Amino acid sequence: xxxxxxxxxxxxxxxxxxxxxxxxxxxxxxxxxxxxxxxxxxxxxxxxxxxxxxxxxxxxxxxxxxxxxxxxxxxxxxxxxxxxxxxxxxxxxxxxxxxxxxxxxxxxxxxxxxxxxxxxxxxxxxxxxxxxxxxxxxxxxxxxxxxxxxxxxxxxxxxxxxxxxxxxxxxxxxxxxxxxxxxx
Numbered sequence: 001x002x003x004x005x006x007x008x009x010x011x012x013x014x015x016x017x018x019x020x021x022x023x024x025x026x027x028x029x030x031x032x033x034x035x036x037x038x039x040x041x042x043x044x045x046x047x048x049x050x051x052x053x054x055x056x057x058x059x060x061x062x063x064x065x066x067x068x069x070x071x072x073x074x075x076x077x078x079x080x081x082x083x084x085x086x087x088x089x090x091x092x093x094x095x096x097x098x099x100x101x102x103x104x105x106x107x108x109x110x111x112x113x114x115x116x117x118x119x120x121x122x123x124x125x126x127x128x129x130x131x132x133x134x135x136x137x138x139x140x141x142x143x144x145x146x147x148x149x150x151x152x153x154x155x156x157x158x159x160x161x162x163x164x165x166x167x168x169x170x171x172x173x174x175x176x177x178x179x180x181x182x183x184x
Contacts, residue, residue, distance in 0.1 A: 009085050010050030012058055013077045017044060018070035025068035032061050037148035039091045047088060049150050050076050089151070096153035099145055103138070107162040110134055114169045123180035128173065135170045138163055 018026050036057035038046040048054045058074055065072040079085035113134070117127055142163050146156070177183075 009078050011047045011077050011079075011088060012050050012054060013041070013075055014038070014046045014048075014058070014061065015044055015073040016046065016061075016065055016070060017072075018065065018068060025070070029061065029064055029068065029070070032057075032064055036061065037092075037095065039088075039095050041088070041091075047077075047092070049092065051150055053147060053150070093151060093153040096145070096149045096151075100149070100154045100159060103141060103145060103159065104162055106141070107138060107166050110138060110166045111169055114166075114173050118173060118176060121180075123173075123177045125177065125181060128177045131170055131173060135166050138166055 016029065018029060020026075033040075033046050036048060036054065038048045038061075041047050048058065062072050062074055079088060110131075114131060117123075117131065142159060145159070
């Protein structure tokens with residue numbers, strides 16, 4: 001067990017077969033696998049940590065595959081050796097790190113956008129609404145990533161600081177907008 005009570009050696013392995021046509025069924029299943037944080041082990045085989053947090057996601061994937069005329073075998077699995085266990089864990093951590101990198105990039109874009117709006121004094125309620133939606137999207141994404149990142153692929157404090165910077169800059173922009181339109 002790790003410090004969060006998760007067993008890093010147990011995985012849910014899914015072997016999925018779907019008809020080749022129509023492709024929208026495969027795409028729908030692929031999107032759900034990605035949303036859950038599954039990592040691809042090979043053609044048609046995916047893995048998720050064996051933690052209770054993933055039970056609903058697996059049930060949803062199994063149901064989606066069945067609705068799309070496919071077949072799925074889902075089972076709990078442990079590696080037979082340390083090298084395999086380390087490799088699967090590294091694949092999962094690499095996927096989380098890539099997601100956090102993308103999140104950091106989007107936070108940077110958000111900060112750049114807010115700085116540009118402040119610099120050009122684009123202090124409108126419509127612009128504020130757009131920026132609030134962007135920060136809300138980042139909040140939801142951050143929450144989802146934290147739930148999937150069972151093994152802390154990247155320090156939680158770094159991720160939270162990036163989001164906090166966006167929230168802080170949005171607060172500053174909000175104050176400027178309200179002062180400009182006479183709502184302060």
